[in-house]
Amino acid sequence: MKQVTDSRAQRRRDTQARILAGARTLFAERGYERTTIRAVAAAATVDPGLVMHYYRSKEHLFVQATQGELPPLPGGSAEQVAEQLLDRLRQSLTEEPTGSLALLRSMLTHPEAAREILDGARAHKDRISAAIPDDQADLRAATVSAALIGVILGRHLLQLDHLADADPQQIIDILRPCVRSLTAADRPPRDSR
Amino acid sequence: MKQVTDSRAQRRRDTQARILAGARTLFAERGYERTTIRAVAAAATVDPGLVMHYYRSKEHLFVQATQGELPPLPGGSAEQVAEQLLDRLRQSLTEEPTGSLALLRSMLTHPEAAREILDGARAHKDRISAAIPDDQADLRAATVSAALIGVILGRHLLQLDHLADADPQQIIDILRPCVRSLTAADRPPRDSR
DNA sequence: ACCTTGGTTCAACAAGCGTAGAACGAATGG
DNA sequence: CCATTCGTTCTACGCTTGTTGAACCAAGGT
Numbered sequence: 383m384k385q386v387t388d389s390r391a392q393r394r395r396d397t398q399a400r401i402l403a404g405a406r407t408l409f410a411e412r413g414y415e416r417t418t419i420r421a422v423a424a425a426a427t428v429d430p431g432l433v434m435h436y437y438r439s440k441e442h443l444f445v446q447a448t449q450g451e452l453p454p455l456p457g458g459s460a461e462q463v464a465e466q467l468l469d470r471l472r473q474s475l476t477e478e479p480t481g482s483l484a485l486l487r488s489m490l491t492h493p494e495a496a497r498e499i500l501d502g503a504r505a506h507k508d509r510i511s512a513a514i515p516d517d518q519a520d521l522r523a524a525t526v527s528a529a530l531i532g533v534i535l536g537r538h539l540l541q542l543d544h545l546a547d548a549d550p551q552q553i554i555d556i557l558r559p560c561v562r563s564l565t566a567a568d569r570p571p572r573d574s575r
Numbered sequence: 576m577k578q579v580t581d582s583r584a585q586r587r588r589d590t591q592a593r594i595l596a597g598a599r600t601l602f603a604e605r606g607y608e609r610t611t612i613r614a615v616a617a618a619a620t621v622d623p624g625l626v627m628h629y630y631r632s633k634e635h636l637f638v639q640a641t642q643g644e645l646p647p648l649p650g651g652s653a654e655q656v657a658e659q660l661l662d663r664l665r666q667s668l669t670e671e672p673t674g675s676l677a678l679l680r681s682m683l684t685h686p687e688a689a690r691e692i693l694d695g696a697r698a699h700k701d702r703i704s705a706a707i708p709d710d711q712a713d714l715r716a717a718t719v720s721a722a723l724i725g726v727i728l729g730r731h732l733l734q735l736d737h738l739a740d741a742d743p744q745q746i747i748d749i750l751r752p753c754v755r756s757l758t759a760a761d762r763p764p765r766d767s768r
Numbered sequence: 769a770c771c772t773t774g775g776t777t778c779a780a781c782a783a784g785c786g787t788a789g790a791a792c793g794a795a796t797g798g
Numbered sequence: 799c800c801a802t803t804c805g806t807t808c809t810a811c812g813c814t815t816g817t818t819g820a821a822c823c824a825a826g827g828t
Contacts, residue, residue: 390825394775413684415608419816429777434817490732491606491684503735518745520737525726525749528735532725533718539683542696545717552711556718556757563752583795587805612786622807627787 398436400426405433405447409484414444414492441494448488448495450481452502455509463513464565467530468554474534475550483538486531503527516567526564533557591629593619598626598640602677607637607685634687641681641688643674645695648702656706657758660723661747667727668743676731679724696720709760719757726750 404425408417419440423430437443454470457463474482488495503524511523533553536542545553597618601610612633616623630636646663650656667675681688696717704716726746729735738746 390773390775397775413608415606416684418814420814430816431778431818432776435776440816487683490680490682490728491608496733500733500735503733507736518749521741521745522749524729524735524738524741525746528725528729528733528738529722529750529753530725532721532723532728535683535725535728536717536721540689540693540696540721542693542717542721543700544713545721548714548717552714553718556711556715556761557722559756560722560753563756564749583803583805590805611784613784623786624788624808625806628806633786 397426397428397432401428401433401436402443402447403480405443406480406484409444409447410480410487412487414488414495419443444484444488444492444494448481448485448498450479450485455506457509458513460513460515460565460567461562463510464558464562467510467526467561467565468558471530471533471557472550472554475537475553478534478538486535487539503531510565514565514567522564526561529560529564530557590619590621590625594621594626594629595636595640596673598636599673599677602637602640603673603680605680607681607688612636637677637681637685637687641674641678641691643672643678646699648699650702651706653706653708653758653760654755656703657751657755660703660719660754660758661751664723664726664750665743665747668730668746671727671731679728680732696724703758707758707760711761715757719754722753722757 401422405417405422408421408425419433420430422443423433426433433443437446458466478486485495485498489499490496507520507523507527510526511519514522516522533545536545537548537553538546594615598610598615601615601618612626613623615636616626619626626636630639646666651659671679678688678691682692683689700713700716700720703719704712707715709715726738729738730741730746731739
């Protein structure tokens with residue numbers, strides 16, 4: 383019917399992709415522990431054994447499903463960084479890729495997910511703190527990261543009442559002075575000569 | 576030896592408490608799914624069956640372990656609310672009770688925990704939004720809640736690099752302008768006559 | 769037409785889980 | 799000193815999970 387070019391390789395890649403898509407969705411909705419290989423297989427209308435055959439284990443499947451394109455890291459001056467953060471946030475608020483949501487969903491309960499998030503946050507934070515001319519640049523960077531993670535979490539995963547369906551732009555506008563105050567220096571570093 | 580007054584009732588309450596304490600710790604460290612009844616029993620040096628005998632099921636045990644004293648809800652003017660939020664945050668940053676951490680740990684993967692958190696956030700948010708004379712009071716309240724949850728999460732559960740071991744007061748000071756900007760009105764409600 | 773490749777399914781195992789009910793044994797009360 | 803309560807342990811059932819290896823069967827090459 384639909385397979386005009388039904389080369390086996392093509393069909394194989396199709397089912398592989400179908401499995402991965404189902405895995406992403408389920409991981410994002412239920413988290414690592416509550417997502418079973420059997421459920422992923424069922425979502426892709428495939429035998430559980432096939433999932434294991436393509437991706438070696440549940441752990442490998444999770445890694446494949448979650449390692450999305452990590453977001454563009456900001457750089458530049460403090461004001462530029464603030465605006466870039468807000469821009470990145472707008473993206474995350476309008477449509478966060480399912481893979482990232484899967485990672486976020488499991489970051490509190492799955493060690494591997496936590497490590498991944500922690501690594502990402504580290505890199506992210508280094509870029510941010512580099513732009514803040516302050517004694518506590520690192521702390522400020524970590525704080526703003528945590529706060530923004532909280533907002534994304536509250537919208538997509540917890541679905542907090544007025545946050546889940548608000549206009550992204552409104553949230554951005556509300557958060558702008560907040561982010562600017564976090565990335566702006568309060569007291570400059572001591573030996574700045 | 577140690578049981579000068581070894582009334583059976585007392586001893587019973589002791590082991591019950593020991594089980595509950597172990598449950599809290601394990602739920603806080605590993606979350607609901609990864610915490611097994613057997614592990615809780617082992618932590619209290621007790622047979623698994625006894626855990627089931629005192630708390631009827633794993634679910635009941637979790638509820639008992641997590642329903643902590645919910646934090647004092649703020650009220651008053653916008654500035655007062657901001658300061659109360661920061662004060663509540665200071666508490667949470669210095670020492671969050673293990674039960675609350677257990678609830679936070681599982682809020683993304685366990686439906687019951689999510690519901691509990693959502694209920695708490697709702698009540699919390701109502702108090703906050705009542706103090707904000709703004710069109711988007713609800714959204715602002717939800718946003719500040721989400722951001723602060725993110726900070727607590729980043730410190731205690733994710734243990735973000737410079738956030739986990741920072742001085743709580745520093746974090747508060749850094750966040751003060753942020754919280755004030757979130758609770759302050761940007762544009763007043765339309766029909767305020 | 770045959771054999772082979774390779775995508776896919778079948779059937780099953782071992783381990784771990786929550787849970788239930790019988791059984792034990794020391795303290796209690798008459 | 800016996801009977802009983804009651805805190806606690808033992809044993810086991812049923813189920814689900816991740817994982818495996820053999821088996822099936824349509825497509826491809828020769």
